[in-house]
Amino acid sequence: MNEKILNKASQLPEEPGVYIFKDQKGVVVYVGKAKKLKRRVLSYFRESTWAKNEKAKRIAEEAEDLDFIMVTSEREALLLEANLIFNGKPKYNVFLKDSRTYPYIYISADQYPYLGITRTKELEGSYFGPYTSAGLVRKLLEFLQKVFRIRTCSYDLSRVKKPCFLYHLKMCSAPCVEKVTPEEYREQLSALTDFLEGDTLKVREALLKRMTVLSEAMQFERAAEIRDILSSMDDLYAFQGVEASLDLKADILAVSTGLAALLQVRGGMLLGKLVFDFPDGTPIDFITQFYYAKGNRIPKALIVTGLKKKDIKQFKRDFQYIGDPRDEQEERLLSIAFKNIDEEQKIRLNAAHSLRQAHQILGLKRFPSRIEGIDISHTQGLYTVASVVVFDNGKPNKSEYRRYRISELDEPNDFEAIATVIKRRYTKHPLPDLLLIDGGEPQLRAVEKAFAEIGMDEYEVVGLAKEFNELVFLDSRDRVKLKEEHPVLRMIISIDNEAHRFAINYHRVLRERRFQTSRIDDIPGIGPKRKKALLRAFGSVKGIAEASEADLYGVLKNSKAVEAVVQWANEKSGD
Structure with a gap:
């Protein structure tokens, strides 16, 4: 029993506070709170406590030093303990761990604050959330822009000379060019904050009242805009899928x-x-x-x-x-x-069972807690891309998915593409417990060559030869063929499919971007900046072609450029 700690503990006051056990290196191993510090800390060194509490015994055996912080109440002790545990994450404390990374809505601390979506809380400002779904957050953000017109750009407003297209779409009040006073902007922001804190009914009633007033004044177009905003609010309620009263x-x-x-x-x-x-x-x-x-x-x-x-x-x-x-x-x-x-729990138990079976059936050196899957996608060699998907404990960790554009190749070559992404990724990121490759022995040889070039040999890789649903290895292990319903094969195919989906989506984005860009390259007076602005404002070539002259002018700010786009759209419709 450590006499140094016992001496310190015997001198502690019988007051509320937080006690901190440290190991021989000075690392905090446990933080606790107590209404009476002395009585609580001394209890860790009694055999009667050890008989009932194995963790208390381990803490007492490992502790080499003791520190404490006195507070004025049990509540203060409770909150201080929580902060020390969260920041230090001591070995023997229970601490909250997110099972995935959740998104927040962020409001900056600028003079004219902007809205954004983030998964970290690093910047000064206000945070709302965390929310379950990034899709829900994007829908919510779009709704907030329509109703409250708070900016979503993070530009230095002193350098902005004219409003962007969001102002013309009535989704921003353009504080950048003083289209709104600081007082009015603060009021909009306050109403937005109230909405995020739950005062949705007040916003809905205000919108309904405004729509009624506009309709009675025969301003039907503006009333229709409010109707559309209310409709998007209804979509939000439908999206979240659980019924609850509006005042909850x-x-x-x-x-x-x-x-x-x-x-x-x-x-x-x-x-x-x-x-x-x-x-x-x-x-x-x-x-x-x-x-x-x-x-x-x-x-x-x-x-x-x-x-x-x-x-x-x-x-x-x-x-x-x-x-x-x-x-x-x-x-x-x-x-x-x-x-x-x-x-x-059911999902985790099923995943854990599949991982245990994979560890045994595939003869893996390490338990495959972290699996990464790689897939390559291209169209006749054009826009070769690679995806890396990450599965932690059998579940997708989408915040760690990555996409790679392979621009080094002059002609299609899947083997070189695989080798390129291996070298680019694993010179910067740690190796997973298991690397899954879409392909058979030739693809695995490309992986082997790439790892050799970067001086790595301690890796575990498996190839999925889809034609026969066989699992292939680099070493002398025999190919493994499992029945289609086998949980290990189902897990590996799902990871491979996810890598393929992620690669295909990225490839499709690049193809569509090239297609859209090339379609409007020949409009006179439309350079790269205007082209980009049009695509941002209207979303696609079709959207540009169907836009009204007023909407086009709102983006281009030039009547000749608008005429050129209208003429191009008319010619396009006659094709």
């Missing part, structure tokens, strides 16, 4: 079997359906780490079971309500949260 602004938390699920409902809209790894965590641990340590916005209500009265008391000042469901609707939403945990 709450988070719904379920913690079970090493996972936490959180539903975020704002103004009747389910904006987040999040799942976190949380082994041995409690609802209190989640609340302190998610809302306080990570700085996520605190909702008006938090629906969660299993809290004691003293726990609820500690958080009363921040939440208008915290505790058990208050009605049938909240009970139903809590049930959905627990069902999300059940579904996540």
Whole structure:
């Protein structure tokens, strides 16, 4: 037993605070809180505690030093502990880990703040979220632009001389050229913030009222614009797929079997359906780490079971309500949260079983926790691209997917393309546990050659020879042929299909970009900048051809250029 720590512990006050155990290198191994510091820390060194708590025994055996921070209340101790755990992630503490990277809506701290989407919280400003789906966030952002007209560009506004096409599309109030006063912009931003915090009903009622006024004034075109905005709002509700009353602004938390699920409902809209790894965590641990340590916005209500009265008391000042469901609707939403945990567990159990089988059947040196799949795509050698998809513990990690454009080749050569992406990726990124290649022995030989050129030999690669659904190796292992329904083959084919889909999508984008660009190259007076502006404003060659003269002028700001586009569109329609 460490006498140094015992001496320190015996001198601790019987006051609230946080205690910190460190190992012989000074690394923090555990952070805890206590109402009475001395009593709590000394308990780690009693054999009666060790008999009931194996973790306490391991902490006492590993600890070589002790530090503490006194606070004035249990609440302060709770919040300080959460911050120290989140920032230091000590070895023996429970800490919240995202099962995937979720997107946020970001509002910058500029004089005229801009809106954006981000998956990190590095910049100064305000963050709303996290949200479950990037698709939902994009739809939400487009709606916010239409209603509140807050800018989405991050330009230095002092250098902007004229408004962009979003102003003409009525999706930005153009603070860059002072089309809106600072006071008006702040009001728009305040209303947008209220909407994101759940005051959706107020926005809807204001839009309906405005549409009615415009209709009565016989301004039918402007009224139709409001109708379209309301329609896009309805689309948002349909997209999120869970019914809730429009006045509900709450988070719904379920913690079970090493996972936490959180539903975020704002103004009747389910904006987040999040799942976190949380082994041995409690609802209190989640609340302190998610809302306080990570700085996520605190909702008006938090629906969660299993809290004691003293726990609820500690958080009363921040939440208008915290505790058990208050009605049938909240009970139903809590049930959905627990069902999300059940579904996540089923998926993980199936994936874990397939990975264990793959490890054994394929004779892999390491357990394939991380698998990366590579695929090549081109059209007769034009725009050769490669994709790399990443699967962690059997699940796609889309935030780590990467695309590579292979411009070094003069003619189609899949083997050289594979070798190129191998060298470009693995000179910068660590090797996965298993690398999956779409192809047989010739493709694997290209991989072998590429790794040799960059001086790597400790890698594990498997090829999928699709013609016979056989798994191929570089060494003396025999080919493995599995039945179509075998979980290992299904897993590998799904990874290969995902790599193929990701490569094809990128290739299609490049082809379409080339096709669209070439179609408008011959319009007189339309150079690269105007071409880019037209494609950004109208989305496609077809959109440009169908645009009205007023909309074209809003983008081009030049009557001769508009005439040239109109003439081109007329000739195109006569082809």
